[in-house]
Amino acid sequence: MKELSDRDLIALLHLNDHEAFAELTRRYWQDLFKHVCSKIRNTEEAQDIIQEIFLSVWKNRSDIRCDDQGRLSSYLYRSAKYASINYFSRSGIALRGVEVLEEMLAYPAAVKSDEGLLMKELHRVVDAELSGLPDRLQLPYRLSREQHLSIREIALRLSVSEQTVKNNITDVLNRIRFRLGKYNSDPNIIFIIASLTVLSNYDLMF
Known part of the structure; x- marks a missing residue:
């Protein structure tokens, strides 16, 4: 199986070949795991995300297709992108909403x-x-x-209170969220809109 291309393995996957699935998992697991870890900084959650991605590959095996280069990587990294954004949209995850927005915009996965x-x-x-x-x-x-x-550094530079800085940044985030509202029917943007609401506890995030 190791000598087969992704395209060949996916063709076997369409025939419910478990060995082809195992080879694709072996081929991409470690790099995908490292990639997600670098994004969410949580190894246990990253492992769960990767498991879910490959479970989805098997579940949707009849619909899986290679990219133009004959590789599965585009599908996998795109799945990782949405899974990471979804992770940061959970309540209690300390991350600035705008950082999630920028994560989505700058994500290096093939699209x-x-x-x-x-x-x-x-x-x-x-x-x-x-x-x-x-x-x-x-x-x-x-x-x-x-x-x-x-x-604190921004407050000192601008000679205003820290609360004023927080309020002003929150105002900017809300304006961005409002401007993006017209895109919220697109499933690719729903995660962004949801994530922009994660604005609690700035003291832990700056």
Whole structure:
């Protein structure tokens, strides 16, 4: 089985071949696991995510297809992308909503051309929204996201209270979420919209 290409293995997978499934799992498990770990920083959750991805491969084996290069990697990493975004949209996960948005926009997994166009459109919408904001809102956000300053550092630089900085960044996030609202019928964007609501406990996140 090791000498077979992904395309050959998937052809066998369509015939319910368990050995082909085992080889695909062996071929991609470790790299996919490391990739998800690097995103969510939780090894146990990453392992559960990878297990679910490969269970989905078997469950949907009759519909699985290779990418244009004859590999399964596009499907797997796309699944990992959505699973990671879904993980961060859970209540209690400490991550800034805008960080989830940027994770989705910058995710390195291979995507279909129509998804790529959608991501470019989202970049454009977010950039346009930010550029149109007053400095009191735009500056705290950019200092946080572009210069990676903490809430305290931003407050000191702008001579305002830490609470003001938090309020201004929250306002920016809400505006971005509102602007993205027209995309919420697209299943690729639902995770973004949901994740943008994860704004609790900034002190733990900055």
